Amino acid sequence: MRATVLVRPKPGILDPEGQAVEGSLRHLGFDVAETRVGRLVDVELATEDRAEALAELERMCEQLLTNPLIESYTIELGPT
Amino acid sequence: MSIPAPVIPVLVFPGSNDDRDAQRALELLGAESPRVWHTDERLPAATAAVVLPGGFSYGDYLRCGAIARFSPVMQAVSAFAADGGLVLGICNGFQILTEAGLLPGALRPNDSLSFVCRDVAVRVETSESAFTSRCDHGRELTIPVKHGDGCWFADDALLEELDANGQIALRYADGANPNGSVGDVAGVLNRDGNVFGLMPHPEHAVDALLGSTDGALILGSLVDAARLSAAVPV
Numbered sequence: 672m673r674a675t676v677l678v679r680p681k682p683g684i685l686d687p688e689g690q691a692v693e694g695s696l697r698h699l700g701f702d703v704a705e706t707r708v709g710r711l712v713d714v715e716l717a718t719e720d721r722a723e724a725l726a727e728l729e730r731m732c733e734q735l736l737t738n739p740l741i742e743s744y745t746i747e748l749g750p751t
Numbered sequence: 752m753s754i755p756a757p758v759i760p761v762l763v764f765p766g767s768n769d770d771r772d773a774q775r776a777l778e779l780l781g782a783e784s785p786r787v788w789h790t791d792e793r794l795p796a797a798t799a800a801v802v803l804p805g806g807f808s809y810g811d812y813l814r815c816g817a818i819a820r821f822s823p824v825m826q827a828v829s830a831f832a833a834d835g836g837l838v839l840g841i842c843n844g845f846q847i848l849t850e851a852g853l854l855p856g857a858l859r860p861n862d863s864l865s866f867v868c869r870d871v872a873v874r875v876e877t878s879e880s881a882f883t884s885r886c887d888h889g890r891e892l893t894i895p896v897k898h899g900d901g902c903w904f905a906d907d908a909l910l911e912e913l914d915a916n917g918q919i920a921l922r923y924a925d926g927a928n929p930n931g932s933v934g935d936v937a938g939v940l941n942r943d944g945n946v947f948g949l950m951p952h953p954e955h956a957v958d959a960l961l962g963s964t965d966g967a968l969i970l971g972s973l974v975d976a977a978r979l980s981a982a983v984p985v
Contacts, residue, residue, distance in 0.1 A: 680859075684904060685931060687864045710813075735821075738814055738850065741857045741904060 672716045672724050673749035676736055679709040684741050712736055721748055756783040757799040757977035762828070762844075764789045764819045767806035769841065769954060776954040777802065780967060780974045789822040799977035800837035801828055803844025805897075805952055815858060815900045816846030825851060837881055837980060838946045839973055842898055845938075845948030854941055854948045855913060856905040861898070862931025868897040870963065872924035873937045873951055877917050880940055881976035882947040885968045891924050892965035894951035901950040903932040903939070910934050916942060921949055 680686045686707050693706035714731070716724050725746060732744045759782040761773045770786050777784040784802070785795055794801060808819035819825065825847070832838045832853055840848040848854040861867060870893050875886040886892065905913065910933060913919055921938030928935045930950070938949030953966030 683906070685859065685862060685902065687860055687862050687902075687931070691864055735813070735817065738817070738857050741859065 672719050672721070674714045674716060674724060674728055675747045675749070676712040676714060676728060676732060677709060677745045677747070678712065678732075678737050678742050679744070680707060681741055681743050709742075724748060754978065755981070756781055757974060757981045758782070758795055758797045759784050759800045759802060759974065759977050760787040760795050760798055761785075761802045761804055762787050762789060762824055763804070764806065764808035764822060764847075766808045766810055767804050767843070769805035769952065772952075773802050773804040773841065773954040776957040776966065776970055777974065779957055780971050782974045782977065787824060789819070789824050792823045792827060794824075794827050794831060797981065798831065798836070799981035800839065800973055801831060802973075803828075803838070803840040803847055804954070805842035805844060808843055808847065811843075811900070814846075814850065816843060816848075816850040819843075819847045820851040829853065832941075832946050835943065835945050837973065837976055839882060840946075840948035841952055841954065842896075842901070842950055845950060846900065848946060848948045853946050854939055855909060855918070856903050856936070856939060858900050858950075859902040859904050860900050861902050861929070866897070866899040867901070867929045868895070869929070870895050871929050871937075871951060872927045874922050874924050875920070876922055877920050879917070880920050880944050880947065880972075882938075882940070882969055882972050883920055884972040884975060886972070892968060893963040894953055894956045894966050894969075895963075896929055896951050898930070898950055901930040901932065903930075903936045903950070905933060905936075910936075913939060918942065918944075920947060921951075
């Protein structure tokens with residue numbers, strides 16, 4: 672099963688990369704209030720069981736894919 | 752009676768690049784500092800302190816220090832620290848220690864998004880630690896930084912707690928913060944005071960030929976403490 676993990680800097684965490692992108696978008700004339708930049712991790716799992724995949728992905732996020740102090744995550748499970 | 756040199760190994764991860772500088776600086780200050788490869792599961796016999804050097808372990812992939820913390824040698828370092836062993840993390844070593852949960856806070860990209868590489872002034876906030884005992888309280892030291900991800904973060908509650916416990920051992924001097932760290936924090940201790948991490952590189956400031964020798968005050972403090980802990984087996 673394929674899954675995508677989206678990792679975001681938590682609200683209130685300084686995100687200079689997001690600010691730089693935001694400035695650039697404004698410079699191009701886009702009316703942007705805020706931009707935050709995170710990270711995307713595509714994972715191909717052996718299991719086809721959605722519940723099992725979700726539990727495993729959550730463990731991956733807690734142990735390695737995110738730093739819970741500064742980042743939040745959402746998991747998107749692909750079609751089986 | 753001659754006092755044997757305290758054994759202070761320097762860890763080497765794939766991508767570490769300040770390990771030899773750290774080794775040389777520690778040996779200059781009277782330690783015996785073997786370099787220890789990250790796959791070793793044990794620290795050398797008679798280890799009195801451990802140094803995690805600067806560099807770019809695992810290419811800084813994912814987050815700086817995030818992958819190195821799972822190295823076999825880090826399990827030994829965690830156990831050593833839990834027993835009260837002295838552990839110093841410099842730059843990438845600091846990042847690894849925060850990722851490993853051995854030090855509070857996290858290190859994020861510099862607010863400027865630029866790599867900074869220059870001397871900075873830092874203020875010693877406590878001389879009551881194994882890593883700053885050779886410094887006077889409030890003294891300013893000149894030590895170089897060279898990092899892209901040195902913006903230390905803690906939320907207000909955590910920062911307040913660390914401040915109250917005297918865990919903020921080193922701050923950038925007024926107006927000298929090179930990376931946007933909250934509270935101008937340059938170096939932080941764990942609660943028990945046996946683990947310390949800092950972004951500046953004391954190992955690059957031990958020889959007058961290269962400028963400041965203030966880094967020797969930090970590393971020399973560690974060598975002193977290591978010598979004491981080696982003399983009194985736990």
